[in-house]
Amino acid sequence: MTEEKKKKYPVIDAKTCAGCSVCVENCPINCLAIEAPKYHGDITTIVYLANPEACLGCGICAKICPIRAITIVEA
Amino acid sequence: MATEYGGYMGKVLRINLTTREVDEYPFSDRERELFIGGKTMAAKILSDHFKGTEQPFSDENMMVITTGPMTGSGAPSSSRFNISTLSPLTGYVTSSNCGGNFGYYLKKAGLDALIVQGHCEKPTWLEINSGKVIFHEADDFWGMKTGATQEALDEKMKLPNGRVRKNGKICIGPAGENQVLYASVVSNERVAGRGGVGAVMGWMRLKAICASGNKEISVKEKEKMVAHTQKWFKYLRKHPLTGEQLPKLGTAGLVSSMQMKGLLSTKNYSEGHFDDFELISGERLAEQYNIVNKGCLTCPIRCSRTVEVEGKAVKGPELETLVLLGSGICNNNLEAVLRWNYELDELGMDTISCANTISYAMEANEKGLWDNGLHFSEIDDLSAVMEKIAHKEGIGAELALGSKRLSEKYGGTEFAIHAKGMELAAYEPRKAVGLGLGYAVSNRGGCHLNGGYAVILEGLGLSVNPTTYHGKADMTMLMQNLMEMISASGQCLFTSYAFFPAPLMSHPNSWYTKLVNAVLPYCGGAVRILNKFPEIAAIHLPVFHHTKGFEYVTGMKMPFGRYMRCGERGYNLERELNRRFGVDATKDALPKRLTDVVQDPKDPNSKVPLEKLKQVYYHARGWDDNGLPTKKLLQKLNIEAK
Numbered sequence: 065m066t067e068e069k070k071k072k073y074p075v076i077d078a079k080t081c082a083g084c085s086v087c088v089e090n091c092p093i094n095c096l097a098i099e100a101p102k103y104h105g106d107i108t109t110i111v112y113l114a115n116p117e118a119c120l121g122c123g124i125c126a127k128i129c130p131i132r133a134i135t136i137v138e139a
Numbered sequence: 140m141a142t143e144y145g146g147y148m149g150k151v152l153r154i155n156l157t158t159r160e161v162d163e164y165p166f167s168d169r170e171r172e173l174f175i176g177g178k179t180m181a182a183k184i185l186s187d188h189f190k191g192t193e194q195p196f197s198d199e200n201m202m203v204i205t206t207g208p209m210t211g212s213g214a215p216s217s218s219r220f221n222i223s224t225l226s227p228l229t230g231y232v233t234s235s236n237c238g239g240n241f242g243y244y245l246k247k248a249g250l251d252a253l254i255v256q257g258h259c260e261k262p263t264w265l266e267i268n269s270g271k272v273i274f275h276e277a278d279d280f281w282g283m284k285t286g287a288t289q290e291a292l293d294e295k296m297k298l299p300n301g302r303v304r305k306n307g308k309i310c311i312g313p314a315g316e317n318q319v320l321y322a323s324v325v326s327n328e329r330v331a332g333r334g335g336v337g338a339v340m341g342w343m344r345l346k347a348i349c350a351s352g353n354k355e356i357s358v359k360e361k362e363k364m365v366a367h368t369q370k371w372f373k374y375l376r377k378h379p380l381t382g383e384q385l386p387k388l389g390t391a392g393l394v395s396s397m398q399m400k401g402l403l404s405t406k407n408y409s410e411g412h413f414d415d416f417e418l419i420s421g422e423r424l425a426e427q428y429n430i431v432n433k434g435c436l437t438c439p440i441r442c443s444r445t446v447e448v449e450g451k452a453v454k455g456p457e458l459e460t461l462v463l464l465g466s467g468i469c470n471n472n473l474e475a476v477l478r479w480n481y482e483l484d485e486l487g488m489d490t491i492s493c494a495n496t497i498s499y500a501m502e503a504n505e506k507g508l509w510d511n512g513l514h515f516s517e518i519d520d521l522s523a524v525m526e527k528i529a530h531k532e533g534i535g536a537e538l539a540l541g542s543k544r545l546s547e548k549y550g551g552t553e554f555a556i557h558a559k560g561m562e563l564a565a566y567e568p569r570k571a572v573g574l575g576l577g578y579a580v581s582n583r584g585g586c587h588l589n590g591g592y593a594v595i596l597e598g599l600g601l602s603v604n605p606t607t608y609h610g611k612a613d614m615t616m617l618m619q620n621l622m623e624m625i626s627a628s629g630q631c632l633f634t635s636y637a638f639f640p641a642p643l644m645s646h647p648n649s650w651y652t653k654l655v656n657a658v659l660p661y662c663g664g665a666v667r668i669l670n671k672f673p674e675i676a677a678i679h680l681p682v683f684h685h686t687k688g689f690e691y692v693t694g695m696k697m698p699f700g701r702y703m704r705c706g707e708r709g710y711n712l713e714r715e716l717n718r719r720f721g722v723d724a725t726k727d728a729l730p731k732r733l734t735d736v737v738q739d740p741k742d743p744n745s746k747v748p749l750e751k752l753k754q755v756y757y758h759a760r761g762w763d764d765n766g767l768p769t770k771k772l773l774q775k776l777n778i779e780a781k
Contacts, residue, residue: 082372082439084215089240089305089436130213130437131369 071139072121076111080133083110087125087134095119140165145359146208146692147171148251151184154265154272156343157198157257161272164254172695173777176207176251177627178234179709181223182716184254185232190781191719195227195335196318196342198257204309204348205252206242207629211356211437212692213368215375216631218243218436220326222309226334226583227342228320228492228541229560231717233334233583236626237309238435239326241350244307248352259344264292264310269352277346284485285312285325292349310347311337312487314529318342319539321492321562325484328443328454329435332489334561334583359694367691371684372439379644380600380636385442386432390458391421393599397462400598400605401570401738401745404563405466406515407498408556411567411738413466419473424455428477440633448481456480456490462565463494468501469516482522486529492541493528495562497521499542499555509549511537553731559584559722568729568747569738571597573611575747576756577619579727580766582713588632591618600639602647602656606744610663612756616670620706627709628689638683667759673700673707708776711760711768715778724766727753 074087074096088096088111097114111134113119126134140163142149151164164184174183181203193199202224209217220242226233245253249270262277275295280288288310296304308326315322315337322337323330331337358364376382384392394416397403401411417423424444430452434441444455456464460480464470483490503509511534513524527535537545542562546555556563561584568575574597577590587594593615597605622632643652669676676699679686689697697705714722729749738745757764761772773780 080369082215082376083434083441084372084437084439085434086213086437089243092305093302130365131372132365 072123072136073116073119073139074113074125074134075137076113077133077135078110080131081111082131082133084130085111087111087129090124090128092122092124093118093120096125140167142168142171144168144171144208144693144695145357146212147176148246148249148354148356150250150270151252151254152250152270152272153254153256155257156255156259156263156345159274166251171208173705173708174712175624175627175705175709176210177205177219177221177629178223178236179623179627179705179712180252181205181221181234182232182709182712184252185223186712186716186779186781189225189232189716189719191721193225195225195230195339200225200339202255202336202339202343203252204245204255206246207627208693209689210629211243211246212358212629213364213437214630214688214692215368215371216435216438216440216634217629218438219626219629219631220245221626222324222331222336224336224339225720226336226561227318227338228335229584231559231583231720231722232713233336233561234589234713235324235331235333235336237324237326237329237331238438238631239309239329240307240436241309241326241348242307242629243436244305244350244352246356247354248350249354250350253348255343255345258342262344262346264347264349265345267348267350269354280346281316282313285310285487286485288312288347289325289327292347296349296351304351306349306351308347308349310487311340312485312529314486314488315341316346317529317531317539319488319528319531320541321489321496323487323489325487328484330484332491333586335489337487358692360691364688364691367684367688371688374684375439375634375637378637378641380639381440381633385440385633388421388425389442389444389455391424391444391456391461393458394420394461395422396599397566402566402594402598403466404462404565404567406469407467407495407502407554408563408567408732409554411570415471416466418471419461419465419476423473424461428473429455435631438631440631442633446477448478453481454484459565460490460494463491463498467494467498467565468518470518472518475518475521479521479525482525486525488525488529491564492562493525495556496538496542496545497524499545499551500538502554503545503549503551506551508551509545556730556732557585558729559726561585566594567738568733569745571605572608572747572752573597573615575729575733575749576611576752577615579729579749580753580756582710582717588622589619591615592622593618595636595639596659600636600644601652601659603659606742607660608748608752608755609660610666611660612752613663613666613670613759614659615756616759617666619710620670620703622706623709624702624706625685627705628685630685634685640682669703670707670759673703676700676703708778711772711776712778715768715773715780718767719781722766724753724757724764727766
């Protein structure tokens, strides 16, 4: 069962994601992080799965994302 | 009271710290329709209790912490919460807004608002866990700075598995504990800075509140809101102000424009230009000190900076701090400003009021009125002075009173730069007279935002003639009402920047922008019609996503006109509330330096024609000659007078 869960993980659409960090705040095990570079003329924000090993694939991030930039996929 | 509307949690809790009683405060759907949330909801609650005889440091005062229906709804920049109370600095009602994560977690705890009354015998912190209130002793935290307090609270929130339970906090630092009149309340790195809300919390001996929970924040029309938010985010990210200037340089980016336009407060507002402005500019901050851009929870604009101070990554200064602790005291040492900004947040003290009080003291010393050892451009001891203010030691005990009280004691009222006792923001109003009016009439005292931020039309966005009084009063009213409602709904005022069509911002020298700049001062009449009869705008504007977003979240009908009317109601409600504490036309004042002395000797118009502006403004607002809302107006706005 654990193996099954580990096969799921979030994929973040970098074009859509605006880095509002709601998913980061709501991840129950803090495995998402925000990559916030200095401004370089383009805002390519910027959430990424910082700790894929720990990710439960629970889908809270996808559910809470206000602009549906996250989808949960199976490995 | 339960609600039919989306966006609300349907519950307001009242906590009496003296008796430790906790009960639900009735707030009906009818009241939600009229008073929305945020500062307006708080004003309604305060209005139902205050008679005008209450004192800020007393059990009769109350602190109302509110969210808006948009808070945490997924709408951009919607993590805001508001703290309203009777201000010890002004003696009137203040509202202080903050982008920290407390509001978000207050809603997840199942609450729209908290009303805190009374005082604790011993230092206390409150835990609000899914609506349940738990009192904890805070002896161990008392005396701690705000960063250490928040870390200590996280320790207390640790779960058996070692993780910290997700939570949002507010806390005070030493300045609040010692009731410095301009003490702030801190949440994460963000600050509810203005009006001394931290001092009231300190008087209550309430060190912190920590909220947590897993309640879902409902959205009435979820699918429509998702599609709308996608468009809204895109719009904000493409707009020259919210998608470029603010992410690129933060609010500090305005320093250079302010210098060009004579708006950069220098040497205690005696000048509008600073020779070394480049050394304290947003460009230099971005190039040399910015480690990373940061944003409040839910915000795609990300205007906050992270800088390094003594090897530690900390929040960078906002424009106000940068200017008032930079050019305001003739200081070109940016590193010092970064350090003071961090230290003031740690001490829990408003950077604006603190900086202006210090610059007043420097000038009073220079003029021989008060021998206090402070000199313009001499900055070596200022960190120690700030510590002394927070602990009310030595000279700090006097500086903790703010510039108004000090000027009454030592003289120099003409250069004590405050309105209603609260120090002004960083924009020199003699080269933006509409903002000068805003500072003077603002409900919470010298505030650029509550004052309508007309400076965005007068040089920082558009370039309308900054020293003409034509059209300024009506535009100030329009902007005040608009921002009042954005704030009440729980969103950041920066989202309103997108209200200005992008081409006007990105092509300031184009013929159409020049035309708008030239014509706008003469559109006062048309603006007044819109202000007076906003319902005629029963539409959703394509550049203003807030109204549709509000409808999708709450399910309330909210065309632009009604949105504006709600803002007007909020503004008048606070005014009526302040009337009970003695506000009238005489209190809408500015120091003589700004109204009687020209900034530029070559330009006789470079001073604020306040009396003229006030007259037009009162008339536009439908107030009487004494600057008070008439009974008829209050009735029309469903505001109960006392």
